[in-house]
Amino acid sequence: MSEQYPALLVVVPLLSALVVSVAGWVNKRLCFPIAVAALGVTAWSCVGLLLRVLDEGVIVYKLGGWTPPMGIAYYIDYLNSLVLPVVSIVALLNLIANKKGIEQQFPDKTGPFYTLYLLMVTGLLGIVVTGDAFNLYVLLEIAALTGYGLLAMGEERAPLATLNYLYMGTIGACFYLLGVGYLYIVTGSLNMVDIAGLLPPLYQSKAVLAAFIICMVGVWLKMAFFPLHAWLPNAYTYANSAASSLIAPLVTKVMVYVMIRLILTVFTPEFVFTTLAVSDAVVWLAVIAIVMGAVLALAERNLKKMLTYIVVAEVGYMVGGAWLGNRDGMTGAILHIVNDALMTLCVFMVVGNIVYKVKGYAFEDLQGLFRKMPFTMAALVIGAMSIIGVPPTCGFFSKWYLIVGAISAGHYGFMAALIFSSIVSVVLFFRVFEICYYEPFADHHGHDNHSGGMDEAPVSMVVPLLIVAVILIVVGLYTGDIVNHVIQFAIPEAMV
Amino acid sequence: MGKQEEEGLGSKHNTSKAENSDQGPRRRKNFGHYVVTFFIMFGVWVVLSGKFDPFHLSLGVISCAIVAYLSADLLRPSIRGLLILLVRWIPYLPWLMKEIFKANLHVTYLVFHPRMMDLIDPKIVKFQSKLEGDLALVTFANSITLTPGTITVNVSPDGDFKVHAIDKASGEPLPGEMEARIARVLGED
Amino acid sequence: MDNIFLYSSLYLAFLMVLSLVRAVIGPTVLDRMIGVNAIGSKTVVLLIMIGFLYHRMDMFVDIALAYAMLNFLAVLAASRYFQKRKGLYDEALYR
Amino acid sequence: MKIIGLIITVTTGALLFYAAGDFPAWSDPASPASTYLSPHFIEKTMEETSVPNIVTAVLADYRGFDTMFETAVIFSAGVVCFFLLRISRREDEEPETRYYRHVLTGVTIQLKEGHEIPPSADFERIDSMWTPPDLIIKTGCRLLIPFVQLFALYVIAHGHHSPGGGFQGGVILGASVILFAISHDLRTAVRRMSEKLIGILCAAGVLIYAGTGALCLLLKLNFLDYSALAGVLHVDPITARSHGILIVEIGVGIAVLATMIWIYNNISSAGRYRQGL
Amino acid sequence: MIWPIDLAILTLVVVAAISALMVKDLLGASVLFGSYSFMMCLLWSIMGAVDVAFTEASVGAGVSTVLFVAAVFRTTRRTRD
Amino acid sequence: MNMETIISIKPLLAILVSLLVVPILVLSGKRPNVREACTFLAAGVKFLIVLSMVPVILNGTQIVYTIAEVIPGVALKLRVDAFGMLFALVSSSLWIVTSAYSIGYMRGLKEHSQTRYFCFFALALSATIGVAFSANLLTLYLFYEMLSFATYPLVTHHQDHEARSSGRKYLLYIVGTSIGFVLPAMLISYSLAGTLDFSSQGFLAGTASKPLIGLLCFMFLFGFAKAAIMPFHSWLPAAMVAPTPVSALLHAVAVVKVGVFCVARVLTGVFGTNLLFSLNLNVPIIYIASFTIMAGSLIALSQDNLKRLLAFSTIAQLSYIVLGVGLLSPKGMTGGMLHIAMHAFGKITLFFCAGAIFVATGKKNISDMIGIGRRMPVTMAAFFIGSLSIIGMPPCGGFISKWYLVLGSLQAHQMTILFVLLTSSLLNAAYFMPFVYKAFFCRPEDAMFENKVQEAPAFCVVPLVITATISVILLFYPQPFLRLARMMVQSITGV
């Protein structure tokens, strides 16, 4: 069975999405167990794949039994075998944590919600695992469409924000598609590895250059890289918490993965960093992204929106790291995909818990929460530490690699931006902590609650949150192993 | 009024005619409809498919069964209706074609006439038809639309016609011969 | 014979331009619908003609048939709009 | 915004114009796209899958995985439209007033919330904006719809030999139901094809596709490798591929049919399922 | 591949696209967008992409126009651009 | 130098003891007795663990334990050497005392959120021991940051407006400098040398140009803002809003000493004496330190609030240690390291006294305390001993360290520094002695002090008596600390 893991990890969520959809019409209570079971199996096969890749190296899975340039193939190498478990585990934990919230918000539509959720996970896992440039586009759209659906169910402003996201997302996906078309017209192939093999004689071609630029712009649009980030904050802020805590950690990160995949596998680092001499400009763009993200976050009086700007800044980290063009920077970027997914999940889950209990996430709603929801806030502290970059939480170590990469690339602006954003994150989060810590709990309901008894979110929400918080630290402690055994092999030898 | 069941490709079922409506909103499903629909559909299938190997024919059988299941109550055909169709429609068609031709020539003449604006004189003609039954009315209305410079604007289920005529000459002969012919075709004379 | 078809189809394309002019200039939505409907009917003919130009008639008939069916649907839908929403305000009034 | 848009557009356009200079000339038979992968498809499809329509073969077999997700995209669009728009009666903030029309006389009855007429053949539930369906359109569509449906099924069944296939057939089939809803009434259309049925069909279509793939997986071959079905269908592997393609196309057809109707129902009634276009 | 018709239709397509965007009425825009789809369908069949043409015919002419009209029906026809 | 090393989990245990006690404290929130018993137990166990390592260290062996290899080439690694041992010994022994004192203080004032207080106290202690035992810069940084964040709730314990603004200031300085200076400096060092492990001769030698090394040196010096070297000192007076035991432990012992410890560690372990000498980097360091000493003492002169006075005194005294290390002469370094211990015991006594006065009378300002010696003679006697230790007068341990510093400055031929040391001692006397005089010999203005002797609760008084006694004892028996400091200096300079 284990040789079928690559298929399983996409097929299981897809099939279960369909089954859940049917179950939604038959008996709503079946939806949640099916979804959890499916994601559990998926996570299990992802971890199994990671172990297999560690044992055997790259795995190729031929879909439909056709050999790669003809048919579609999955390539599971060191890069995506690392991202896969993250995606599936984040999805699983978030699903468990948000069961109550989903039932509270969509009592009638739990079936469709779980369906979309599973389809989204399918899409994301597929994006990560596929080895075919066009297949990636289709999966991109599946993830995007379900994402629109999930995000649009929220506050009053959610549909408009999502509609803007839809426009931008469609442009992004279409740009990617166009880039693939440009590659296709000059190489005649759609398989990533195959294209990489056919490209070297064409490095000087204008079409390849344009393909690269268009693909990158498309992917940047999707990941909300700085000048193209305008859709993200609103879309994530006004969405319901179950959706935003799935999408915020995963979508931008998976898109960064796609970018790294394109750089490393399709266009090859040689072309990107040697033939094209734009990496410096992109890193400066990333610097602006980080600084702008941090500054804009500073201007917000609203926890969730603040976090969305942090997401924007984090995208800057990863893009900048990847474009530094050296091994350390790339390691940092890949590591940060993992870490940022986890820590964004952590903070957004915290917001989910707060929304569940307090029904708001503006700063005024947070007063006295340390007393009211100590466990949630403890998780927030750990998540914040990770975002700030305090050892031994994992955020520190990816930042470490990014800065080391910046130093060895001689790009001190990027280093300064990283440090600046860390300091700003300190300010951001301690501002939140201050409010949660100092302000007396503002009692919305009139009756005397001033003794400040605990009023924690349900256990089913808190336990996954604490698990995530612990994972943040554990991943931090195992960074060395991750780098030594996985990431090191994910980056081609040619990169120094 | 007793023969609405056998009326060509459609019964005279009409939602506003009390005496006709013995089924209410949910139309009664008649087994005969299914069978006849199936065979009509199978005939069309053969024309469409053009493949006579068992595999495709069996696919055709399945498809026709599905369509019959889904839409027999829309088509509501009957064998007698089909026969009438064959016997009476065929003679009507050449006449209709001739009329259409004439009408088209007329309109074309108008279109290309340099002083077209002087020639045309649109107006709405109203008249009462003695035809009954949906199918007859619709056939009549569509025939009017296709022929001499006239377009059916509105038909009430009782047979009140409103027709837009492009010039005087087009509107005058209505209802005229066409109605009579249609009445004959659909057995309403 | 191919040439005849080729020039006929070019001529049809020209006729489509004429219909498109009506669709573009309006002035009411209904006029546009007439224009679009006319384009549709010409397209059906043109499709079959392309089939002849490719010498693969049997492949193009299906498309033409589907096209005729669905063009009808679109026009019907647009005209249905006026059954439920009364009043013909037009773009001209809201300039 | 207009200026920004113009700048972005012109920049993009300039880049693309610049890059188009390096393209092989249009319709050049020697371009890489025509010489690298496609000759294999064109020359080997008949041997390997026994399907003359190369597009169908590539779509459903060589790149069947793409198509599975394409179907899933459609499915998810349906679910998203439902999820976004559908307002169940419980959530509906508008007080519900029911309208009934006496079929025989055409008299309309208005009932305030909570009152209901016991189901009877004489009364038809209608909506406040109900307009009597036009006689000509109604009759014309009534006669046309079965043929449209037959044609749609023909398109699905003959995807191997002529253009078309599951997707196109499904859309036309869906369009026939939409045509019914337009020419009659949304409520009548929903009565003929209930929401639950549509929802289940929608999932079932994708399930047929993915299930076929998973069946291949269970039969010890790779996902979507239809030749695994040879044993089940009692045919040789190549014919099994052909049949597998057909099965898959049927799945696509069902999914697309249901989704199109679902999306239309939700959009045209804004989720209330009362008053359609 | 019949290039003269191809050229003619391509030009028409651009006109239809621009007019669909210029019309100051959403219903009109949807209708014109329908005609844009027709021409695209023609274009595909001229280029020999029969399956694409079929899809475009069924989707563009049939469903997407209807969806547009339905959405306009549910919202408003008014627009300022 | 060829050091023997043994691998043992003991250092990790020493850190984990106080970390693991945190959940127990949280769970026992409703039962103060259990909670405090646990705190005591943990403090005792920790002290015993540390103590059990002393003989090993004195034998010239190092204890090493690797927790995890977080980055290839850089591990989370603990190493116990003489210097770390010295610091760990001071802080763990003082935890016991402070725990006792805290219990008295917190119960005496019926403070809120005591559970939280004890939790973070334990956490801070873990971090302190962690800093002491760090084997490389990364581990050091980890525990340093952990300490910063663990002390934040302690500093802002009162949760009022003043606490809030002080907390902000505290964080801004501490975390801002550590992220802004230490982190990049650390990473630059890493990318230069490829390692972060402290070694006795430093690892940066020969890897970079002089300006870069100089820059790094100052980034580290100012980056460890807990050392309160001017101009990054003003968090320290602000942080005095914390409850007194917190000030006592953290601002006399843990936090500030961690700062200077880090500076000393980095100067010796990263740069190494030879490199500093060869680049003449020690000169600016000692001048900055001297400036801080003088300025701190002068500002302290003008303070009326007792705790603020102590804070500025601390700023000045910390720079002694930096100065001692910066002299780079063996005697000077010995003096600096000894001063960590000596100043800790002296200063903690002073803070305890200030706290005891606050508990017993509620007074904060010196001007309100005239004649207080009549009411609280024991406390004030201890205060006197503590201040003698700070000034560096003979019956107390402070004398030894100052003596070594003076010797060191002579050894390094820095006559200016000698002058600075002497002047500052005079200044120390000038701000402590008037208060002691007024406390004992002036007529009290406040009628409260006329009554008979009424000391603070026993939990408060006993600890300060103990620390005062130790201060005195250290003069006569400085052996463990002196030997540890000498071993350290020997390993660095070879003398």
Add this chain to the structure above:
Amino acid sequence: MDIMNIIVCVLLFSGLFFLTGGAVGILRFPDFYSRLHPAGKLDTLGSFLAMTAFALFNLHHFSLGALLTSLKILLIVVFIFLASPTATHGIVDAGVRAGLAPWTKGEKRR
């Protein structure tokens, strides 16, 4: 050029002629209702004639398949004859419901 081709050409050209009439008519006629006349009628007949021409031409190389294809083309014709008046009626009905007044003689062109 055999006789069949001539017939085909004649049919095709007459079909094109009517289609031209339709295209010009919807441009020239003064108002919506009168434009429907050419659109509804001339296009239908034009398509019919052209389709017939194609059906005949397709029979040139006679075979069963060709016959069926021709039948299919005729099926399209049938379909157009059913659908076109219905669509025309739909549009005109919309015009009436929208309240569009018909053009009368002497008015300006709309």
Add this chain to the structure above:
Amino acid sequence: MTDLISMVVAKYNYWIYITLMMIGLYAIIAKNNLVKKIVGMNIFQTAIILFYVSISVKKGATIPILEHGHGPDAHHVVHAVDYINPLPHVLMLTAIVVGVATLGVALALAIRVYNNYNTLEEDKILAQIREK
């Protein structure tokens, strides 16, 4: 000059696709009405489809459906030059489907927006949001 003309004609499809794409892109960015933006989005998508289909065209080739259908006689030699490249068609079928799906979702969202704000003009909606 003749070079230019021949280049213009030889890549006419590509120029038109770029033009259409620019039209669509401009509409998405600059149009104020949400439904207009959706129209622009669809034009944008079709432009890309046009690009792909243009890739597939091959001079002197016929549509990619083998002429001699089913059965044992099917296995005669097929020359790749005779048939248009089918691969882009396959891709574009998928892209069209994705386009319809996106269209449906976008329209659903537009209806939601309209229900909330009672207008489809973006600037008016933003003004309403600002007022709150």
